[in-house]
Amino acid sequence: MESEFIIMLKKTKIALSILLMTVSIPSFAANAQGHELSSNEFNQYIKDAIEQEIQLSAPAAAKGISTLSNKEFSQSVDNLLEKGVLKQDTIQKIEKLQDAEVVILNIDEAGNLVDATSSKQGDIKEQFEKKVTEVTDSTYVNSDDSLENKKNGRKITLQSSLPNRGSSAGKETGAFHRLQTPASNSSIVYNGVMADSVVLPSYPIADAYGKGEAAYLYTGVDGVAEVGFEGVVSKQTLAGWYPVFHAKVLHNVNEGDDNGYSQPRSTDTTYTYRSKKFDGGATINGYKVFYYAGKSDEPTLTIREQINYSNIYVVKFNGLGTTGRSVKRVTAVAMNNAGSPNTSFSYGFSSPAIWNNMRFLINNSAGTRYPENVTNLSDDVWNHGGRIDYVKDSNHVEKYTFYKQ
Numbered sequence: 001m002e003s004e005f006i007i008m009l010k011k012t013k014i015a016l017s018i019l020l021m022t023v024s025i026p027s028f029a030a031n032a033q034g035h036e037l038s039s040n041e042f043n044q045y046i047k048d049a050i051e052q053e054i055q056l057s058a059p060a061a062a063k064g065i066s067t068l069s070n071k072e073f074s075q076s077v078d079n080l081l082e083k084g085v086l087k088q089d090t091i092q093k094i095e096k097l098q099d100a101e102v103v104i105l106n107i108d109e110a111g112n113l114v115d116a117t118s119s120k121q122g123d124i125k126e127q128f129e130k131k132v133t134e135v136t137d138s139t140y141v142n143s144d145d146s147l148e149n150k151k152n153g154r155k156i157t158l159q160s161s162l163p164n165r166g167s168s169a170g171k172e173t174g175a176f177h178r179l180q181t182p183a184s185n186s187s188i189v190y191n192g193v194m195a196d197s198v199v200l201p202s203y204p205i206a207d208a209y210g211k212g213e214a215a216y217l218y219t220g221v222d223g224v225a226e227v228g229f230e231g232v233v234s235k236q237t238l239a240g241w242y243p244v245f246h247a248k249v250l251h252n253v254n255e256g257d258d259n260g261y262s263q264p265r266s267t268d269t270t271y272t273y274r275s276k277k278f279d280g281g282a283t284i285n286g287y288k289v290f291y292y293a294g295k296s297d298e299p300t301l302t303i304r305e306q307i308n309y310s311n312i313y314v315v316k317f318n319g320l321g322t323t324g325r326s327v328k329r330v331t332a333v334a335m336n337n338a339g340s341p342n343t344s345f346s347y348g349f350s351s352p353a354i355w356n357n358m359r360f361l362i363n364n365s366a367g368t369r370y371p372e373n374v375t376n377l378s379d380d381v382w383n384h385g386g387r388i389d390y391v392k393d394s395n396h397v398e399k400y401t402f403y404k405q
Helices: 004-022 039-057 070-083 088-098 146-152 205-210
Strands: 101-107 113-118 128-134 174-180 190-199 213-221 225-232 240-249 267-273 283-290 301-307 311-317 327-335 353-356 359-362 367-369 378-382 387-392 397-403
Touching (some): 039 070, 039 088, 039 101, 039 301, 039 311, 101 240, 101 267, 174 387, 190 213, 205 225, 213 240, 213 301, 225 283, 225 311, 240 311, 327 353, 327 359
Parallel strands (some): 101 311
Antiparallel strands (some): 128 267, 174 378, 190 283, 190 353, 190 359, 213 225, 213 327, 240 267, 283 301, 353 397, 359 367, 387 397
16 A cells, blocks of 8 residues: 555656646736736746755755756656655645746836736736835934944844844834844855744734834845735725735945945835735745845846745846845834834734744855854844844744833
8 A cells, every 4th residue: 555655746746747837827917018928937936946945955956957948847856756855845845836826026116016917817916005105314323333233243142022232224113123144245145034934923903003003024135125924904905914025216225235224215115915815823834035146047136935835926126136135034013103213112912923943045045044153143123112022942933022011
C-alpha cells in the first residue's frame, strides 16, 4: 500500500506537468496601455515563487530553474521530486503555489495605479481604493542619537514595554517598532522579508478610524515602497484587515543611503485591495515579500508579496531601480491627528500582532538572516505616549501588543 507521502508526490508531479500549460487569463485582461498580458507573464511569477521555496530547501538544486522554459522547468522540479531532494512541507507549499492567483499592479512615477490585472479575474483596478498623504518637514526629524545607533547597530531585545530608541523618523505620524537593514552593497544584498506566519491583531478598526488612526504590519524597501496589511474602513470598504500597497513618490533618493526614511515634501499614495478581507486574529501563512536586485531583465523595482501560498501580488514601481536598497519590517499604529509626538493613540490591540520566525532575505533570496544577526541593524521605537509590549521567544516568535496610556 502506497504511503500518503508517495501519493502526494505523484499528484504534485502530475499537477506540475500541466500547471504551466493551463494558466489562462480572462479575455478582458488588458492593462491601461492596451498591452495584453500573456499567461507566460503570470506563469513566470509562479515559477519564481516555486523556485524560492526550493531554494530555501535545496539551494544548489534551485539555482536558475525559473529561467527555464515551462516544459524544462516542470521536468526539473519533477526530477527533484523523484530524487527525494525536497522536504514534505516544501512539496506541500509547491502544490499550493501551483494554483495561486497572481495580481500584477503597475504604479507610475507619480504614485498612480495605472493598472491591476489578475490571472483569474482579469482587470481588477476598480477593486483598489486610493488614499493620498502629504509628508511635511516636521514629520521626519531624526533624534539626536540616530546616527550613532545606525553606526553601532542595535540588537533586538527580549523584553516587554519597549522604550523609545534609535531614530525617531516618523514619530509625528504614530507609534512603531521598525527593524531596518543597512543599504545593500557589493558584499550583501538585502532583498526581502519572510515569516512562517503572521497573525493580525484584534483592533477596533472602525473606532480607531474615527480618531484618524490605523494599525499596520508591513515590509518596506527603503522609504519608497511598502506592502503588507492595514486595518481599513471606509464608505466603500468594510472594517477589516486588507493587503495594502504604499508608494512614496517625489522621492529624490534613488538608493538606500537615507536608510529608508521618506523625505520632506514627498507624497505617500496607498492602495487597499478591498476584495481580500481578513479579520483580527487571522493567521497569514507563508508571508514573503521580496524583490530581485541587479537583474538585467528586471531593472524596475518589482516587489512580490506572497500570502497563504495562494496569492502573489506583483507590484512594479516604475522609475525606481533595484540597487543599494535597504529593507525594513514595521509594526505600527498610524495617527493623523496627534496633538504632539507624545500624545497616546486612542486604541490598542486586544490580542497581539505576531511575527512567527521572521527573517530577512539576502542575496536575492539565496539565504536568510535573523534580525539579531544583521550587522548595523537599525532598531527604532517610538511609543507616542502609549505602550508597546514586545516579547520574543527562543523559536523567534515575536508578539506585539500596543496599549493606550
